[in-house]
Amino acid sequence: MTEAELRRFLCEQGLAGNRTGFRKLKGGYLNTVWRVDAPGVRLVAKEFAEPMTGTLFPNLPDDEAEALRRLAGLDVAPDLVGYWPEAALLVYEFVEGDMWDGDMPSVAELLLRKEAADPSGFRKVPLTSPNIIAEGAAFFARCQHMPASAPLPAPGVPALEKLSLVHTDIGVNLVGSKTALRLIDWQCPAAGDICEDIYSFLSPAFQILAEREALTSIEVDAFWQALARPDLAERYALLRPAYAWRFAGYCAWRAEVLTDAEICARYRRALGVELDYMRQPA
Template identity: 40%
Template sequence: MTAPMLLAGGYRNEVWKVRAGQRWVVEKRYAEDPGDPNPMYPNLPDSEAAVLVHLASTGSAPQFVSYTPPGAGHGAQLVYEYVPGTMWRRGVADVARVLHEVHHGPTPQGVRTLHGCAAEARRHGDEMVAGVPASVAVPLVAVRPVAASEQPPRRRSLVHTDCGPGNLLRSRHGLVLIDWQCPGVGDATEDVTCFLSPAMMILYGRPPHTRDATDAFLQAYASRAIVARYLRDGACWHYRIAAYCLWRAHRLAESQPTLAALYHRALAAEIQLLSKWGRR
């Protein structure tokens, strides 16, 4: 009998590789959110299960096997087929294609509604900035975007929200998006920003994208309307990511100083991007 293997990568939940008959599956055992819930990346097991069922025939997510909702004395557990592969490291055009497929397919039922425009993203960033001492927020406030469009997208999309390199697996069949624990229906610009964010790359242990890589991604993303939204509104979405890094760094400063320092590095990279945004 093959013993279950604990997989690396989960920030909050335990993820196990388990033998089930002739195949390997993943058992994801969810932890409950603490009393101070995450303002950007909540733990939503019901939503992850719903999205895996919704995407079952697309190849862009792991194949759903079963789901047990949380109950008395136990947390939620999701089982899906194990996808052999490696974490994404290169090929931004491939990421653009899989995100475009997800964004322009049908939207699922039973998931949350996300922020739908740049102004809402900036307001959310402001809320996170308000949760830290004003003295530590000065560098970010200095690059806060002035303009923020209220225009919603032409169509709302299924949005992963955390599509950094650690949640992109390159399998023999192509790229697969994993860890759908905080999805929603909203503006596809959120995912475009997440993937292009220097902060998110740093948090996943990768160097920020070069200008050439960013341009190649935007060229490969097939919706010119979403690319135009990113070029117009991206500063507000990047500001929101920077605000989250600031919020996390402040809360981790005493309990996990090494991780807090990583969030400070990510914040600095996002601020640098914002400081140059108008000169793109």
């Protein structure tokens, strides 16, 4: 939509008027996102691009709307205002505050709050090391150039006792601070392992793709101390090499198929650090 079309649509829904301001937000790789400022209220309007297949991060507007409904009242995500599938448009309340900048305990506490959400009905993602590694191999198979590395042997991982509603792409999709911290951009949620969300936050490649430096060992230690779940720390140590191999494959594929030289260089850097992360001792 153009700005005029979006204004007209939101006016018809009673969400905008003549005094409403519109500003396109930066940072998204795919969807078009607007900040909508009306007297007394600030909103975000997200117009979805076509759904994607063959990627780790499908673009699923119906699922984002449902995830925001499930997370209502948990102090985890923005509050849903409305969703119009026919227009591929989602509107939620604007989260006040700055982008997350290093408060590790707040992220740990948010992930624990998120565990109260019901994951039933969402797409399933792999839960075992062999299946996660197989996804990575499928991405590498699309590439013209394979790295010299190979996946580490897949250890046995205890059966998951509880599925979680996972975001799958946390990175730095975090706004606010302390108990007001919120996780945004829920367009690829899934029913899976909370360790997948922990990975998409701690992974150096996810941070680099968000144009940040990888987290330091001090920051990572602060996260685990705040989480205070040694069971998850042990499980994560077993799954981390598989997650890293899979995401390295994704980065290798993206670096070959995208056309923007700067973004491709970012994916190549992410690929290298992720292969190192795969080999990092537990």
